Amino acid sequence: MKSEHDKTMPCPCQSGKQYEVCCQPFHLGKKPDTALQLMRSRFAAYALCMPDYIIHTTHPSSPQFCHDAKEWAQKISEFSSHTEFKGLEILGFQENGSFATVTFVAHLIQDKKDVSFTEKSYFEKVKGKWLYRSG
Numbered sequence: 444m445k446s447e448h449d450k451t452m453p454c455p456c457q458s459g460k461q462y463e464v465c466c467q468p469f470h471l472g473k474k475p476d477t478a479l480q481l482m483r484s485r486f487a488a489y490a491l492c493m494p495d496y497i498i499h500t501t502h503p504s505s506p507q508f509c510h511d512a513k514e515w516a517q518k519i520s521e522f523s524s525h526t527e528f529k530g531l532e533i534l535g536f537q538e539n540g541s542f543a544t545v546t547f548v549a550h551l552i553q554d555k556k557d558v559s560f561t562e563k564s565y566f567e568k569v570k571g572k573w574l575y576r577s578g
């Protein structure tokens with residue numbers, strides 16, 4: 444995992460907390476208790492270009508799941524390096540047993556253009572671990 448990131452920097456998920464007490468523990472292997480924590484830590488992982496974290500938290504039956512992990516990691520890295528991650532706004536969060544949804548706005552800039560989008564993401568808890576299923 445990337446250890447060169449400044450732990451005291453503001454967390455890229457825009458929680459207002461420091462990275463070290465927000466998403467870093469998840470990036471280092473702690474399991475998120477809620478799908479919302481997973482959502483935030485995935486956003487932060489995109490912002491910090493950590494494709495492995497995205498891959499390991501994606502449900503195998505997700506449409507985004509790619510069996511060629513190397514190619515997938517490459518795609519994520521390209522997306523991360525061409526995108527400025529301006530912020531994450533959580534609009535709604537519902538958890539029901541092993542299923543959860545998070546509705547959010549991701550504020551993104553690509554080539555000076557605003558490519559922000561709103562999405563309702565579905566999450567499923569598998570063997571005690573929250574995974575991203577689909578958007």
Ligand SMILES: [Zn+2]
Pocket residue numbers: 454455456457458462465466467483484487
């Ligand atoms: Zn965070």
